[in-house]
Amino acid sequence: MLSDAKKWLIGKPLKSNELGEQKLNKRKALAILSSDALSSVAYGPEQVFIVLAAAGAAAYWYSIPIGMGVLLLLTVLILSYRQILYAYPQGGGAYVVAKEQLGVYPGLIAGGSLLVDYILTVAVSVSAGTDAITSAIPILHEYNVPIAILFVMVITLLNLRGLTESASIMAYPAYLFVLALLILIIGGLWRIATGQEPPGAHGTFGVPVAGVGLFLLVKAFASGSSALTGVEAISNAIPNFKAPAAQNAVRTLLAMGILLAVLFAGILFLAYYYGISPRPEVTLVSDIAERTFGRGFVYYLIQGVTALILILAANTGYSAFPMLAVNLAKDKFVPRMFSARGDRLGYSNGIIALGLLSIVLIIAFQGRTERLIPLYAVGVFIPFALSQTGMTLKWLREKPKGWALKLGINAIGALASLTVVLIFFVTKPTQVWPVLIFLPALIVVFLLIRGHYRAVGDGLRISEEHEPSIEGNVLIVPVAGITKVVEGSLNYARSLAADHLIAVHVSFDREEEEAFRVKWAEWQPDVRLVTLHSPYRSIIQPLSKFIDVMQRKAGAANYRVTVIIPQFVPKKGWHNMLHNQSGFLLHTYLLYRRDIIVTTVPYHLPK
């Protein structure tokens, strides 16, 4: 029944050799891997204006040079990542690059911050998208958190069904979003070109404004670069591409870069030219759309599609997080289960973990996860900086043909990313300090996990010295009463023809004990019975004491002790509540605390 429900929700299991069919073509990959990056134009440009607003509306013209700076940074990042895709066609992105080129610790810093970042991606995007919807339908506003959780659950399910199936669903909204924003930008430019917009609405370009210093400008730049989060997603996901994977990935990356640049530049320019001030309750895109088309069909289309892409941006996290977890699991830094493929060939444990953790974040922040945006941005630029630095070193070491240009691109990328990180720490220290706590903590956990796996691996490896051989067996059967369950276990124990067979009865009361001895002697005269008196009414304590004594004796003669537990199995699961679980407790206790072999002989009630 449970497995039927599972099948209905995530589809029938797929065979391992059906893997190829689950791979992505470029059109789908662009939709699935870019929604995070593209959706950030919905809030990136606005961040620039919010910072500039501190110096008054006259300072808005600075948004144009700042926007150019962001576009420059985007170009550098795209070019740098293009080189990473070719150099690491097996995927892995920042973690793999930093680990191979810089060493384990930089790798773990990159991997750890990306891992946390993808969780933030999901929580932040879904919360923002939900906000957009509930702003449109105010009656839903108080249900923000449950709605966001519902979305996360739906996206998790889609991803458990498998990559391409979810990509088909994701493809339409992503392209619709690009289309809607292009219509908006062209419409706006048309209005400007035809003189429908008064040219005096915006401040004069190039006039220095009092109060605008370097601090404010770099802060605005860093804020604007939050529009670039998500650019790295493709580098983690190359193995999901159809062959030739690297080439297809690069083309997808370039297409994404161009789209991102066009949309970002268009929105920023219209906002500047229209002279729009950021308002807390209305988004910049909404203001632009309303000025351009009025509150008509096109306006609502743009708003709706924006909300949708924000929610779907979460999906980028779902394709990148599990792949990163696989890479970390291969190096034994996270539990091995993250590298197992599920029924539908996705890395289901990673997908489920991501869903659960982002739901926890959404609940903890009551859906107000927007304040995590700076944290999220700095968490992206740290691995950017590390992977570009790694690439720079790689070119320096290997010096392939044309290495000077490659080195230049990656070095500039590294420097630019590092600068953004430093700007964040200098201009927004109160918002990004948690990075300094969770990153080291996460790395300690990674190292502890690897330490454990290594110790276990060493301990279990077959060595020259064999395990001591077993000379004989002592079988102990705890008996609670004179029933068919016990009879079945005794029959089984006898069939093993062991050297010693002992039945043990724990009694709380002397009279019952005596009566049991008499009945036993009549029923099973050939099986030796030991009765244990338990003044504290515990079954496990006296039993384990007795077993300890037997094991000490047996061990001296290289005998092994086996406890045979007669287990009554009721017909229905809930019936277990009506029976004491001594058998189960004893089983766990003996295995984990006592190193005793435990055999369970089930007895099913005849139907």
Add this chain to the structure above:
Amino acid sequence: MLSDAKKWLIGKPLKSNELGEQKLNKRKALAILSSDALSSVAYGPEQVFIVLAAAGAAAYWYSIPIGMGVLLLLTVLILSYRQILYAYPQGGGAYVVAKEQLGVYPGLIAGGSLLVDYILTVAVSVSAGTDAITSAIPILHEYNVPIAILFVMVITLLNLRGLTESASIMAYPAYLFVLALLILIIGGLWRIATGQEPPGAHGTFGVPVAGVGLFLLVKAFASGSSALTGVEAISNAIPNFKAPAAQNAVRTLLAMGILLAVLFAGILFLAYYYGISPRPEVTLVSDIAERTFGRGFVYYLIQGVTALILILAANTGYSAFPMLAVNLAKDKFVPRMFSARGDRLGYSNGIIALGLLSIVLIIAFQGRTERLIPLYAVGVFIPFALSQTGMTLKWLREKPKGWALKLGINAIGALASLTVVLIFFVTKPTQVWPVLIFLPALIVVFLLIRGHYRAVGDGLRISEEHEPSIEGNVLIVPVAGITKVVEGSLNYARSLAADHLIAVHVSFDREEEEAFRVKWAEWQPDVRLVTLHSPYRSIIQPLSKFIDVMQRKAGAANYRVTVIIPQFVPKKGWHNMLHNQSGFLLHTYLLYRRDIIVTTVPYHLPK
């Protein structure tokens, strides 16, 4: 560590023969078993005035005859219960009496409603007491629910420590409450006797008031009789008394009856004479105390002690609920675990269940459980009526010396209780209807549980036809790799000298499968290896299919199949998260779904 914490919280385990020391003497029993009944004078008299207030202040004089009616009912109940105590010295109260004299169904009605009632006792009393405290310290008001839950948890712990220990703690507040109320009553009478109270404050006695009909009067009477809830507690708890149990219990009952009557009558009379109208935000007792002593030390003493006794009234539920559950468990109507004594010889499962259920109620009603009072009262009078009816029949059947008087007392008790129940259903149907839902539902559950226990008992009883004997054994060892864990299991399997030993390896990929076969042939040439290919990456499915086939073959020859699971046991519990739990899953699956004997051979990492 866990067991240390347990020891610290509830004390060291006691031996079964230390039971006598845990029994109650009369002084402690009065405190522990009467706090429920006594505390109800804190709200009982007020209920009468609230109903009469509907007809105006002139109608308050009716409270005197109504109060006399309640006292008469109290006398009848005390006398009736006195007879029950002598007739049923082994305890059990309404459930046992009704079951023996009237049959199983009336017994279950009585038992079921008492069971629910004790949960209500705890929830209602603790909520009311918490209200009293947070009314005094308004800053705590918004934490009502967590504070109430904390109190329930503390009382639960005290009861897990054991009866007499908690009785010692309970004794002081209970006696302090009686003392405080006696001081209040004497003080009030003194003021009246010395003429400090104007005699004209109250309405004229005996003047009929328009609008006061029979309906209003019986409603006021039923409301006032809510002061009698808790009277039955002693009858359930006789086995907790020191010998001679019945006699000690009867004396305690009489003492409680007298105290209850004095306090109830005193409060009611003062309220009438002072001419006090009930006010929603201030209790009647508070008003009387303020008028008598002013807002001084004595006033705050009375208020504080009242709050305390209300919280401790919950404790009555804790001594009665587990005893009732034991009686129901003996007859197999509730799970057997309710009849097992815990470390401190109390029936810990009953105590814990009561604590949890009342916390659930408190949370569900957000601490506003006062609206459950009518439900609670009707739930008490149903078993009153049933047990008195049972006693009436008993005297009719047995006709012992002086049976006519005994019959008379119990018949009047039965009739009076039944009348109260009927009045509740007629005058407050909207508040007591849930009884008609949960009582039948509870009885169905009782019967289902007994049905299950009976079926199991029949199924497990040793019969003439013996279980088929076992001719030989087939041992199957699932092997995941070539490790010391597997080596240990194979050594053990060989030592059992079974007829067949087969190692099974599940592989997800053909190359790995081939490599494994080669390595195996080298490592364990004498153990037959079967490899299973699992295209869907499940381990349990192909394994269970294979085991099914083996079992079919083996069963035909009266062979039994045993699956030997090599189980790696990590050093620390949390390490289990880092290893897959296939062994555990396989164990559960084979036992519960497949009727296969499962042996687990643990392998502990050398320290």
